[in-house]
Amino acid sequence: MREDVPALTDAPAGERAEDTATPGTASPDESRRRLIVEALGIAVSAIGFGFVYGLSAREAGFSPLEAMAMSTIVFAGAAQFAAIGYVVAGLAWPAIALLTLLLNARHLLYSAALGPWMADVPRPRRALMAHVLTDEAFALSIGHFRRIGRTDEAGYWIGAIASTFIPWNLATLAGVVAGGSIADPNVLGIDIIFPAAMIGLAAGLISGRRELVAAFAGAAIAVPWALFASPALGVEPSTGVIVGGVVGPLVGLLVPATLAAEGAPLGTRESAERFAMPGTRLDDDAEGLP
Amino acid sequence: MSAELIPLAVVMFAVTYPSRALGLLAPRLDRLPKGVIAYLQLVGPAVLTALAAVAIMVRTADDGPPVFHIGVEWVAVAACLGVVIWRRNLLLGLLVAVAIVVVARATGLAALPPA
Numbered sequence: 001m002r003e004d005v006p007a008l009t010d011a012p013a014g015e016r017a018e019d020t021a022t023p024g025t026a027s028p029d030e031s032r033r034r035l036i037v038e039a040l041g042i043a044v045s046a047i048g049f050g051f052v053y054g055l056s057a058r059e060a061g062f063s064p065l066e067a068m069a070m071s072t073i074v075f076a077g078a079a080q081f082a083a084i085g086y087v088v089a090g091l092a093w094p095a096i097a098l099l100t101l102l103l104n105a106r107h108l109l110y111s112a113a114l115g116p117w118m119a120d121v122p123r124p125r126r127a128l129m130a131h132v133l134t135d136e137a138f139a140l141s142i143g144h145f146r147r148i149g150r151t152d153e154a155g156y157w158i159g160a161i162a163s164t165f166i167p168w169n170l171a172t173l174a175g176v177v178a179g180g181s182i183a184d185p186n187v188l189g190i191d192i193i194f195p196a197a198m199i200g201l202a203a204g205l206i207s208g209r210r211e212l213v214a215a216f217a218g219a220a221i222a223v224p225w226a227l228f229a230s231p232a233l234g235v236e237p238s239t240g241v242i243v244g245g246v247v248g249p250l251v252g253l254l255v256p257a258t259l260a261a262e263g264a265p266l267g268t269r270e271s272a273e274r275f276a277m278p279g280t281r282l283d284d285d286a287e288g289l290p
Numbered sequence: 291m292s293a294e295l296i297p298l299a300v301v302m303f304a305v306t307y308p309s310r311a312l313g314l315l316a317p318r319l320d321r322l323p324k325g326v327i328a329y330l331q332l333v334g335p336a337v338l339t340a341l342a343a344v345a346i347m348v349r350t351a352d353d354g355p356p357v358f359h360i361g362v363e364w365v366a367v368a369a370c371l372g373v374v375i376w377r378r379n380l381l382l383g384l385l386v387a388v389a390i391v392v393v394a395r396a397t398g399l400a401a402l403p404p405a
Contacts, residue, residue: 041380066295073299076306078341083302093298101305106337111313113330118314130311135341139334186402189391192363195345196370196387200380202338203371210328211335218336219343223358226348231355237348241340248336249329 031147035140035155038204039163042136045197046167048190053080053168054175055185060084064176071172075132075165076104077194078238099236106245110138117142117151125153132160139201214252218244221251342367351404362400366390 050071057067062084070080079100086096110133118126140159145151179185206212222244226237346363350356369390370383377383394400 038380041384044381044384062295063292065291065293066299069293069296069299070302073296074302074306076302079302079306083298087295087298093301096298097301097305100302101309104306105309106333107306108309108312109330109333109337111310112326113313113333115313115316123315126314127311130314131307133310133314135338139338142334184402187392187395189366189388189395191403192346192366192387192391193384195342195363196367196384197380198338198342198345199367199371200374200383202335202342203374204378204380205334205338211332214332215335215339218338218340222340223343223347226344227356227358237350237356238344240344240348241337244340244343245333245337248340249332252332252336253325253329 026147028148028150028152031144032152032155032158034147035144035158038140038143039158041200042140042159042163042197043167045193046136046164047171048193049077050168050171051175051179052185052190053077054172054177055179055182056081056084056175057172058176058179060088062087062176064173067172067176068169071169074100075168076100076107076134077168078241079104082236082238105242106135107133109245110135113142114138117145118153118156120151121153129156129160132165134160134164135198136164136201139205143204210252210255212252213255214248216248217251218248220244221247349404362391362394365394 053071054067057070057080062070070083074080074083082099083096086099091099111130114133118129121129137156137160140163141156144155144159182188185191202215206215222240224240225243226240229243230237230239346361346367347359348356349359366387370387373383373386374380391400395402
């Protein structure tokens with residue numbers, strides 16, 4: 001068990017929530033400013049990806065109402081793209097439901113990771129938070145919480161709603177309504193935004209050898225699974241993401257604790273910088289850091 | 291305007307929401323064992339890199355098995371990663387990645403992905 005990460009289990013939730021002045025952590029305001037900068041980058045990604053989704057839905061025969069229903073009710077990009085293929089292929093709805101369940105199972109890991117941080121948030125709001133929990137919202141919020149060493153509910157909403165939900169839905173609408181005027185959006189490089197954003201977010205979460213090994217393992221497992229195992233098993237190549245996401249961390253845990261201990265314990269300036277998400281830099285005169 | 295797929299969206303929501311909500315709403319999950327917490331700390335990097343790797347390395351066709359893809363997308367994503375590490379700026383990294391892909395495709399150095 002790493003000693004340099006926020007202790008999620010050693011203090012009552014209420015005490016954690018009020019611990020706004022933990023020595024050595026980034027200030028909430030400063031971290032939130034960084035969060036907003038990061039959210040802008042993610043919003044760009046959501047706009048590009050959502051626009052492509054709207055285009056794809058339009059080409060598949062979805063009405064604007066149906067495309068928007070997918071983006072607001074389902075709000076899961078990869079599953080939405082996959083669903084277009086399922087619908088076009090005439091797949092039965094129970095099969096679509098099963099594949100969607102499988103593809104989105106990774107969210108269970110995200111919610112479990114965020115759960116301890118959100119213990120003090122009223123249950124109805126947590127229920128609403130769950131609907132907007134995405135890859136991006138998870139990465140942005142967990143990075144923000146780590147920096148300040150506590151929960152910041154407003155920070156979660158910024159990461160989930162402002163940077164992803166709103167841009168994604170507006171871009172979906174633009175793509176499905178006005179996308180017909182663009183001959184080939186791939187000429188504009190829109191297709192590269194999503195993987196580039198994912199790798200950038202991953203880099204922001206890597207602060208030690210275990211994360212690094214888990215990241216490499218996740219990719220190294222997901223790709224062969226998608227190429228070889230998924231056709232043999234008759235499942236979607238995208239299930240490789242789930243397999244890589246489940247097994248990758250187990251590989252990361254194989255790194256001995258002595259090697260996993262990083263040189264930037266939480267609470268130091270170096271750690272705050274390393275835990276910071278992409279798009280941010282610590283000012284030299286940042287307050288509250290030793 | 292067709293609304294036939296709206297019930298499908300509701301079905302997809304019904305199978306997606308539980309995985310999103312369970313960890314946030316289950317009361318016993320706020321005191322996880324240390325080993326579980328250590329595991330969950332690693333989920334984000336593993337899933338995100340898996341998403342990126344599959345997106346740029348695996349191409350699927352309507353009528354055929356997925357194939358391994360090597361292309362300018364690797365360079366673009368690597369450049370984005372480099373910028374993020376160097377400047378800690380995701381937005382700049384995304385712009386660099388897009389620029390690389392656009393230039394490569396416009397000049398014929400890289401082919402457009404299949405529609």
